[in-house]
Amino acid sequence: MSGSGREAQEALARFVGELKRLRQLAGAPSLNTLVAISASLRQPLARSTLSDKLTAKSLPDWPFVVAFVNACLAHADQAGIQLPAELTDLSRWDAEHWQLLRIADAARTEDRLRTAAHIQLGRRSGGTSPPAQPGPAGPLDQVTPRQLPAAVPSFVGRRAALARLAALLPADGSAATVPIALISGMAGVGKTTLAVRYAHQVADRFPDGQLYVNLRGFDATGPAANPAEVLREFLEALGVPAQRVPVGLDARSGLFRSLLAGRQVLVLLDNAGDADQVRPLLPSSPGCLALITSRGHLPGLVTIEEAHPIILDPLSRMEAYELLAQRLGMARVENEPEAANRIIAAAAGLPLALAIVASRAAIQAGLSLGRLADELTEPAVLDSFSHGDPRADIRTVFSWSYRNLDPTSARAFRLLGLHPGPDVCVPALASLAGVPEAQAGRTLAALVRANLAAEQLPARFVLHDLLRAYAAELVAGHEPETVRREALGRLLDYYLHTAYAADLLLYDQRDPISLAPARTGTAATPLTDRAQAWRWLAREHQVLLAVVGLAVDARFDTHAWQLAWTVNTYLDRLGAWQEQLVVQERALVAASRADDRDGQARAHRNRAVACLRLEDYDQAHDHLDRSLALYTTLGDAIGSARAHLNLGILAERQGRYQQALYHAEQARDLFTAAGNTNGTANALNNIGWYHSQLGNYRQALDRCTQALVLQQQVGNRYWQAHTWDSLGYVHFRLDHQAEAIRCYENALVLWREAAERYYEATTLTHLGDSQHAAGALDLARDAWQRALEILEQLGHLDAEKVRARLRSEPTQSAPTRSV
Template identity: 50%
Template sequence: MEVSVEFRLLGQVEAEHNGVPVALGRRGERRLLGVLLLLAGQAVTVDRLASLLWDDAPPASARTSLQAHVSRLRRRLDPDGNGTSGVRLISQHGGYGVEVDPAHVDAHRFRLAVDTARGIDDLMARSSALRSAIGLWKGPLLAGVASDRLRERVGADLIDLRLSAMELAVETDLSLGRHQKVVGELGVLAAEHPTRERFTAQLITALFRCGRQHEALDAYERLRVRLANELGVDPDPDLQRLRAALLRHDTGLRLTAGQSATPTPAQLPADILGFVGRRDALDQLDALLSTSVQEPTAVVICAMSGTAGVGKTALAVHWAHRVADRFPGGELYVNLHGFDATRSATSPTEALRGFLDALGVPPQRIPGSLDGQVCLYRSLLAGQKILVVLDNARDVDQVRPLLPSSAGCLAVVTSRNELSGLVAAQGANLLTLDPLSQPEAHHLLMRRLGAGRLAREPAAVDKIVARCAGLPLALAIVAARAATRPGFPLELLATELHDADSVLDPLAVGSADTDVRTVFSWSYRVLSPEAARLFRLLGLHPGPDVSLHAAASLAGITRQQVRPLLAELSQAHLVTEQNFGRYTLHDLLRAYAIELTRSNDDAAERRAATGRQLDHYLHTACAATRLMDPHRVAIALSPPRAGVILEDLSGADAALAWLVCERRVLLAAIHQAGAGFEAHVWQLAWAVASFLHRQGHGEDLLAVERRALDAAMRLTDPIGVAHSHNGLGLAYFVLDQEDKAQLHLEEALVAYGRIGDHGGQACAHLNLGAVLDRHGQHGAALRHAEQASTLFRMAGQRRGEARALSGIAWSRAKLGDHRSALEDCRLALTLYAQLPDRHGEAAAWDTLGSIHRQLGAYDEAVTCYQRAVRLSREAGERQREAAGLTKLGDTHQAAGDPAAAGIAWRQSLTLLAELNHPEADQVRTKLLATVNPVTS
C-alpha cells in the first residue's frame, strides 16, 4: 500500500496528502482523529471515546455524533475510496480504531527518535538527534482541539517524554560547553515547569558557567519561594547541595577536563516557531555548504537583501539553526541595527567586543584599537568552523571588519540594501528575498490557524494575504489576532484590514493598499488601554531590549502591573521576549510606537516617562557601582521620580551581572538623552566608568565621557565638568593616547580645585602619575602620588590614601629607593586591612613582593606573593591570581627551588588556559625548561 498521508499531532492536528494540506473538518472531527492516532493499533470503545471527547460529560447524542464524525473523516482521508491514502478508520469490537504506519505520525516518530538518541554515545550527535526530535513539536499536543484533561488522559506519557528529552538535550549541551546557548531556554523551562527541579538545577549550572552567579542564586530563590507558597515544600536535597556549592564557588560546577574548556559561542536568537516556505532561498543557502567543501581555502559569504519586514532575520536564524551542527566551533550573531529609527548603528568595535566575549577572551586581552580587535578575532577563528550571522547591516563598511578570514567559516549578512560591494571585494553570494508567495502566505496562516478554519473562508484568507503584502511580520500579527478569537469570522478581519485608511509612509510596501501600518494599527487598536499606553511609551526606550523593571518605570506602574501588559503585547506579537525576562521590538514596530506616542501622548507625558526611565538606569547604576566599589566616593543625586522601580541588587556579583546585561542599554540611554536631561548624561557616565574600565570597554568609555563633558559644559555644572575631564583622561590612557589623557587630567585638576574637591584632585593626580610612569618619568610620577596622598588625607578618604601609598612605593622602587618603598607598602597594607579592600590589598602585597624580590629577599617575596594570590582568589580576580602565581614561581626558581616553582607555574597555567590568555605560552615554556633543563 502506497503511503502518502502525513499526520501532525504535536501542535495543530493537521494532515498532508502528497504535500497538499487535507481539510480535516470541524473541531470535533479533528479531536477524534487526534485521539485515534495517538491510540493507533487499539480498538477504542464508543463509551470510552465519548468519555474522552466530551471530558466525562457526553451528551445523549454522543454515539450519533461519533458515527457522523467517523463517516466524514473517512471521506476526507480517502476521498477516492481506493484505499491508497495509507490510513484506515475501522469499526471493531463496538468501537473504532486507526490503522496507520507509525512512521507517518509525528507523535510516534518522536518516541522512536528519543529512544534512538538516548543510545548515542557521541555527545554532539546525541544533541543533534535530540534537538531534531524535540523540533517535531510545534505547539501543545492536539493544539486547538484538546482540553488539558484530554491531553492528560491520552498523552501524559508523551508530554513527560518531551520534558525528559529536553532535560537530556540540555544536559548534553552543558557537557559540550554550550551553557551560553541553553541559558535562555532554561530560564523559560524552569519558570514553566517548577516541579521539574532538574531544569532549575541546569539553569543554575548554566548561569554560573556564564559568570552570572547572582542570577543563579536568584533562580534557586524563585523556585524555593514558589514551592513553599504552592506546595509547602523545600527544594530537593540535590538542589540544596547545588546552591551550597554555588555559594562556595565550587570548581565542580565548572566544565571538567573531559569537557570543552573554551566556550563554544551560541549567540543565535531562538528559532521561529512554525517557520514556513522559503524553499528556494533555503536551497540557495544549503548550496553554500557545498561551496565551502568545493573551495576549502575560501570563506563563504552570503549577502541577503530585502525590504523591511520581509523576513530576512527569520530566514537567516532558521537556516542557521538547521545547519548549526555543521559548525562545531559555534555560532556568532549580532544585530547591527543598521536601520533602527531610535538608535545609532552598532559599530564594528562594539560588535567585535561581543564576539570576543563569546569566544572567551578576557577583557584584559582585548586590544583597544579596531585593527587590533580584528586581528585577534580572525586569529581565534583560524582553523575553526564557525557560522557568523551579521543581521540588519547598514552598509559594507559596517560589515567588513566582522567577516571571518579563515576557510571553514561561513558568514550570512542581512540588509535592506543590496551589498553589492561584498561581491566585488569578498566574492559574496547575493540572495534577494521577496515577499512570501501567495501559497507560502496561505501556508503560514494555516500553520497558525489550522487548515479547517482557512478552508471555511477562502475568500477572506485571500484578502488578508493581499493586504499583508506577503510580509511574514504582518501575517504573524494577523494570525495572532485571529488565533486568540477562534469564533471571530475571518471575513470581518479582512474587511477591517481593507477599510483601514492610515498610511505609515516610511514603511509602506508598494501601494497604499499593501501597507504594513494597517496591520500594526489593527493589532494595536484591540489592546487594552493600559497595554496600548505601554506599547507607545516603549517607543521612547533606547533599546535594544528592556527589562521588566525598566518597563514598569517607563510606564510609572508596579512590576505586578507591568507583567500582564507585557504578556498581552507578546501574545499580540507587538513585542518579543527575546531572552528570559527581556523584551524587544522589531524596528518597524519601534518606529510605529514612536509615531503613536508622538500623536497620542502629550509632551509632558513623554518627558515624564523619559525622566522615569533615565532615573531607573541612573539610580540602579549608581547602586551597582556602590556594591562593586563601596569605597568610591558617591556623587549627589536628586531623588528618583515617583513611579521609578529600581532593580533588586543583592551584592557585587548581582551588580556586575546587571551592568553586563544592561551595558548596551546604558550606552544608548547616555547617547540619546535629549535637552533637559544633561545631568543624567554625565551622572550615568560617572556611574558606568569604573565598570567600562575594568571590563576593557575603552572605546565605550571614551564615547560616553565625551558626551558627558559636552552635557556638563552645556549645564555649566562644575562638578560634572571635573568628573568628565577625569573620565576622559582615564579613557584616553586606556586607549594608549597619553598626550590627550594628560591634557584632560590637567583640566580635571583645575576643575576639581575650583570646587574644592580634594578627593577628586587626588584621583586626577594618581591618574597623571600613571601616565607619566608609562613614559618612564618616575620622578614626576612620584610627585603626583605624594600630592595625591596629601589630598586624600585632607579629604578623609583612607582607601584613596592607601592607593596613593601603593603608587608612591611603586615609583620609589622604580627609582631604586627600595627601603622607602617597603615602608610605604607596609603603611598601605595597614590601611587596606582596616577598610577592608581585597582588590587594593592584593595589589599592595604584589608590589611588596616585587620589591623584596629585587632586593634578593626571596623568602619574604614568596610570603608576599602567596598573600596576593590568596586575596586575588577571594576577590574572584582570576587573571591577577594567575599573574601572582607566575611571579611566585619565578621567585621560587630564583631562590633555587625548581620543584616549588613548577607547582606555582602549573597552577598559573591552568588559570591562564581557562582564560585563553596569551601569557599561557610563556608559562608553559618555563615549565618545559624546568622539566628539561639546558646544561652546558
C-alpha cells in the same frame, strides 16, 4: 618530564618545523633578509627574535607568525617561486598556532597540579617543597552553544531559496571553504524566518553548536551592534572566560576563528547593516556555515568573500493565501475569498504584515475578513518605510494589532518607543509605564502574543525595527510632553540607581555621589553580591551606553553625568577604554550645560583616566588640570587629592619621578587633612613607589609598609594589591628575591579577585624579573609569557617591553600605578 610537557615540546617542534619548511621553500632567505623584508612590510622582526623562535626556545606569538609568514611569502614572490597553498593560508597558520597554545596551556596546567600535589605530600610528611607558582587559566572548556531562535510554526513557500541554501552544503560534508549565504530583501519579507527555518533543518550537521545574533543593522532608533561586542558574546558562549576575552576587534576575531578551527558550527548573523559589520564575525573553518540576513545586497561581501546572494521577494499570491489559511484556518479564508485576496494584496506579500493581520483576525473570531480588508485603506503612518509603494505600507497592519491591545498594553507599547534599545528588561518597562513589575511582565507577554515584540533571550524583549519606529511615532503623537518626560525620568532613575548599586558592590572604595531619590513608580532590581552586580552590568552594557546618550539628548543632564560616572570603573576594568572616552565626553557636555562643576570635575578626571590608559598624555594632562582647578574652586579636598594622584601617575609615565613624588605628597596631605584613611594609604603607596624609582629604597619600604597597614585596617583589597606589588619591587631592587616573589604572589591573588587584567600583567612581568634574578629561568619565562598574553589581548603597548624580556636579558622597568 610529564606526558603533557613532552606533547607540548613535540607540538612546538612541529610548528617551528613548518616555519622552517616555509622559509626553505621560499628560497631560503637569510635571517637578515627576512628582517629587512618584514621592516618594509611594516611588520618588523628582530634578528634575535628570529633566532630564538626558529630554534624552538620559546613559543612564537601570533604577530611573529604573521610577520614571518608574510616575509617569506614576499621573498618567494620576488623570486618567482610558487609555494604550496597550505603554507600561504594564514587561517591555516592561525588554527595550528591556536592548537599549539592550547597544548602548551594544558601542559602548564598539569605542571601546576603536580606541583600542588607535591606540596600537599610535603605537608603530610612534614617536609618542605617549593612554593606553587601561579599560572594562567587552564584550557578552555568545550562548550556547545545552541542559540537559534525558535522556528516560526507557520511557514510557506520559499522552495527555491531553500534549494539554493541546501546546495551550499555538499552531501559528504567535503566543503573546502566556508559556505556563506546572504539572504537579502525588504523589511518584513521574512528573511529571518527563512534563515532560522533552514538553520533548524541542518542543525544536526553542526554538532559543535549554532550561534545567533541580531546585528540591528537597520534599527531605526538605535545603533547597530558593535562587532567587537558581538564577538565577546560569541567567545563567552564558546566557553572563553570573561577575563580571557581580548579587548581589540582583530584580537577577538582571531580568537573566534581559532576556536572554530576543526569544529562544525553554524553562525547566523541576522539583520546585517554592511559588509564591515559582518566580516569580523565570519568563521574560517570549512566545517562551518555562515547565514546572513540583510535589507541591503552587500555587494562587497559577494565580491570579496564570495557570499552566495539569495534575494527574497515577497510571497506570491498563492503562498500568501496559504500562509493566511495556515494562520486562520482554510474554512474561514474560503468563506470570504474576495476579502482574503484584498488582504493579501494590501499586505504586499510581506509575511510580517500577514502574520499581524492573521493575529488580529484570530483573536477576534467574530470580525469579518471584509472589515479587515476595508481598514487596509486607512492613511499610512510610517512614511519613511513606505518605499514609495502603497502596497508595501504595513503601518495600517501594525495599527490593527495595536488597537486590539488592552489600554494598559497599548500605553506600554507606545512608551517602548522612548527606550533606546537594543533590548528591554521587565523592570525597565515597569519604570517607563510606572506599573508593578508583574504587570509589566504580563504586558510584554501580551505584546509578544500580538507579534509586537519578541522575547529573544529569557526576560529580554526586542521590537522589530519597524515596530520600534511605529511605537516612537505613537508616543510622540499621543502622549503629552509632560507624560513622556516623566516616563523618561523613571526609566533613567531605574538605570542610574541600579547601576550605582552594582558599582558600589563591585568597587566599594569609590567616593560616593549623591543621587536624587527615584521617582514614584520606578522599579528596582535588588543586587546582593558582586556576582549579581557583574551579571547585571554585563547584561545591560549596551543599554547603559545608549541610555547615557538618551539622557544627554533629552537634557536630563544630571542623570547623564552621574550614569557616566557610575559605569566608569566597570568600563575601565573591562578594558573598554574607547567607550569610556565617549561616555565621559557626553558627561562633560551634560555637566557643562547644567553648570554642574562637581560633575565637570569628575568627568574631566574620568576622561583623563581613559586617556592615560590609551597613552594620550597631552589630553590626560589637559583634563586633569581642569579637574584640579574645579575641585580647588569647589573646596573639595578629596577630589583635589585624587586629581593630584592622577597627575603623579601621568608624571611617572613620562619619567618625571620627582614631579610624581610631589603630586603624591600633595595628595597625602589633602587626604590626611580630610580624614580619608583610604586615600592616605593609597597616596603613601604611591609615595613609596616613586621613592623606589628614585633609588630611595629604605624610604620606599617604610612608606609602602605604612600604606599596607592602613589598607588592611580598612579592608581595601584592591589597593593592597598595588602595595604588595610596590613592596615586591623594592625587595627586588634590594636583592631580597624570595621576599619579592612572595609579595608579587600576594598581589596576583588580589588582582585576579578584582579581575584587573592589566595590573595582573605588570605584576607577572616583575614576578618574572625576580624569578630570573633568583636563577629560576624557566619560571621567569613562564611569568613573562603569561604577562605578554594578557597585554596582547588588551592591545597594550607594554607588550613590547615584555617581548624584550623574552628575547634577551630583562630590562628593569616598573609597573604603573592605578588610575
